[in-house]
Amino acid sequence: FFDSTPQKSYQNDFKYPLSWLQDVHARRYNLRPSALEFFLLNQTNFLINFDKKLRRQIYQKIMSLKLPGMKSIYSNLSITLSAQEILKESKLTEKWIAREISNFDYLMMLNTIAGRTFNDLNQYPIFPWILKDYVSDVLDITDPNVFRDFSRPIGIQNPKHIEDVRLKYDSFDDPTGLMKKFHYGTHYSNAASVMHYLIRMEPFTTLHIQLQSGKFDIADRQFHSFQSAWLNIMDSPNEVKELIPEFFYLPEFLTNSNKFDLGKLQISNHILNDVQLPPWAHNSPEEFIHMHRLALESDYVSAHLHDWIDLIFGYKQTGQAAVDATNVFMYCSYEKAVDVDAIDDPVTREAIEGMIQNFGQIPSQLLNEPHPQRQTREQAAFEIESQGRALNIFQNLTHIRAFFVEITPANDKLCDPITFISIPKNQIRSFMQQGIPDTLVTVSISGVVGNNGWQPYDKSLSIPDTLVTVSISGVVGNNGWQPYDKSLSNFFTFERDPTLQTERNRHIIAAPFSPSLEITSRIFAVSHDAKFVFSGGHWDWSLRVYSLLKSKIITSIIHHTDIITCLTLDSTGYILVTGSRDTTCVIWNLSLIDNRNLTNTNEQESNALLSPAVTLYGHTSEVTCVCVSIELDLVVSGSLDGTCNIHTVEHGIYVRTLRPMGDPIINLQLSNERHILVHTEKDDTYLFLYSINGGLIRMRRLEYNVVDMILSDQYIVLAVNHIPSLQQTKDSSAARVVVKDMFEMKTIQTIRLRTQINCLYFTKDFSHLLVGVKDGKLIVLTAEKKSSEKNIIKNK
Helix, strand or coil: CCCCCCCCCHHHCCCCCHHHEEEEEEEEECCEEEEEEEEECCCCEEEEECCHHHHHHHHHHHHHCCCCCCCCCCCCCCCCCCHHHHHHHHCHHHHHHCCCCCHHHHHHHHHHHCCCCCCCHHHCCCECCCECCCCCCCCCCCCHHHECCCCCCHHHCCHHHHHHHHHHHHHCCCCCCCCCCCCECCCCCCHHHHHHHCCCCCCHHHHHHHHCCCCCCCHHHCCCEHHHHHHHHHHCCCCCCCECHHHHCCHHHHCCCCCCCCCECCCCCCECCCCECCHHHCCCHHHHHHHHHHHHCCHHHHHHHHHHHHHHCCHHHCHHHHHHCCCCECHHHCCCCCCHHHCCCHHHHHHHHHHHHHHCCCCCCCCCCCCCCCCCHHHHHHHHHHCCCCCCHHHHCCCEEEEEEECCCCCCCCCCCEEEEECCCCCCCCCCCCCCCEEEEEECCCCCEEEEEECCCCHHHCCCEEEEEEECCCEEEEEEEECCCCCCCCCCEEECCHHHCCHHHCEECCCCECCCCCCCHHHEEECCCCCEEEECCECCCEEEEEECCCCEEEEEEECCCCCEEEEEECCCCCEEEEEECCCCEEEEEECCCCCCCHHHCCHHHHHCCEEEEEEECCCCCCEEEEEEECCCCEEEEEECCCCEEEECCCCCCEEEEECCCCCCEEEEEECCCCEEEEEEECCCEEEEEEECCCCEEEEEEECCEEEEEEECCCEEEEEEEECHHHCCCCCCCCEEEEEEECCCCCEEEEEEECCCEEEEEECHHHCEEEEEECCCEEEEEEECCCCCCCCCCCEC
């Protein structure tokens, strides 16, 4: 894109590879259907406004390219489809009802389909006020009385306002006939309200000052207290601002970290600084966000959120249903209410555009009928079981069952423990495996031709995913895995790689590992298409690529100046990060092409798979662990020097260093919920939970050594082999899987195993926990089905 404005600036020119493009969404700008929003592989997105004709030409051109990266539900849908049709085609509502996606994720998806975007403050994503209790010392989210009424707009949460608001609507009369009746003269979402909430963070601080003619608004009108904000809603029907997504994931917006002079409150003369939190948050922004998110995902909100969706995105948005629900706003806020392009008078056009920007814009309507209610947890669990699927382990921690899987034959003299497990997430199926039907042509007596599909059976139902295992000696297992089979009552299906049956036939990563390095899961990764295994730890300092299809090493690259001690892939599968004893980390770009013919791969093509992009410096000792999130644009590395360095992915810019205690950092995890979990070990073992901005949220000393760990959205799972307090008991192995609450770090469940643990791996949807153990077996932990009460592991 090139800047062609009269004040041309080459700084506004920008370009990205077409292969990075993942989504293109049709967008409105000032209620005109004239913009496009582009979503890239590196999670960058941008909104560009065109004229209507040019937008269609650009969109059609991009779609004609059939780009391989555009695989989402949105990119396969035409620009001509309405938001309602896109929602219906996406099947997201069905997934939400079945509790396959969270309330937060569903609201974000509804906002996206309805045209809301972070790139336009006038169309910012909308989230509901969910609580009305901002005074209690303890927030009880099982109490219905702490929640707002989701069936009523925010302006009439106080029932005393209903009559006044309706009277205002009934008595309104515009002599010109241009303005239609409305209940509220302001809107629940506009640029001013976004700046109101985010005033303590740039660039919103500067935008707020510009809006207020070069100064801060008076302190009493600023967002300074939750209790005060809710009292304003209860006191005035004109206070109709809903919330924004940041209230559920971003504690930083609640603190005045930049020390802005926000003024003083007139009555109390109190100097404004951080937002005053409810007592139940204990003066901790992180705890507020944690509790607020729990409240959003609570059973009460799940049972009533559909009522709020009806008001904002659904059938109560317009028409008589909106009137009956007391939910009508200024006429210029609605889609297709005003055709700005048809207004010839420039003064009138500018005035209308100003009204649209100032009053806010109603999202595109997604439903014309009542939104279905979400299933209860019990209903969702029953449906999952009736389909033969596995339950979520975290929701069934008291009923866990273990299955022991032989990776190598039981009579094998060589005990070769599994140290790495992975089920690649974007496995490519052939056309036959995808169940593409044959053509069955029929011709009736009257000559009607039928071009029908025919399959004697569906191969895709019996084709398992690939489950890759790597042993300590480098033996690679290309196993089959199915989490469930509709035709069977099995908890899962595991098909062992036939080459693991005998030592002679086994495939080994043909490069010796360094004898001075402990072989752990942190030196392996598998490409998302299940074609390649990346490995470090080799004596010659190389990064190696093993082809699962050719069963041999196809690439060996030496870039570090010492042994690679850890590596990891990002969620897109296009970024690999390695850490080394040479104290550096390297960010690699991967060029994985789905249709690459690996049978003809030569050395030049193989090396083209990997290219070093940026080297990261800052540690003074061996790098032991590394994590990457392209969504957060962060690489986090831990070292024996006791530091945890944070850099950006795209440009490798240094951000900050965390120094937990100075003890060597053994492992770390980075979650998409903006948390960093650090495991240190020397004389004692500690866990530290940080925000990505370096704020220490929690620290816990552990009475045991941690072998491996997993960080999910709300839970920490630890693999433990040595518990000193149990050494004098008959349970000498003392191997445990320990599940902790992430925020409080309190132990929720402990699962005892009979043998020492090497590594942990969670399948998607957290339905199965795969445990590699010392005796060479694979232990599969999964939730016990309600219909069976046998062989339940004793939990403590």
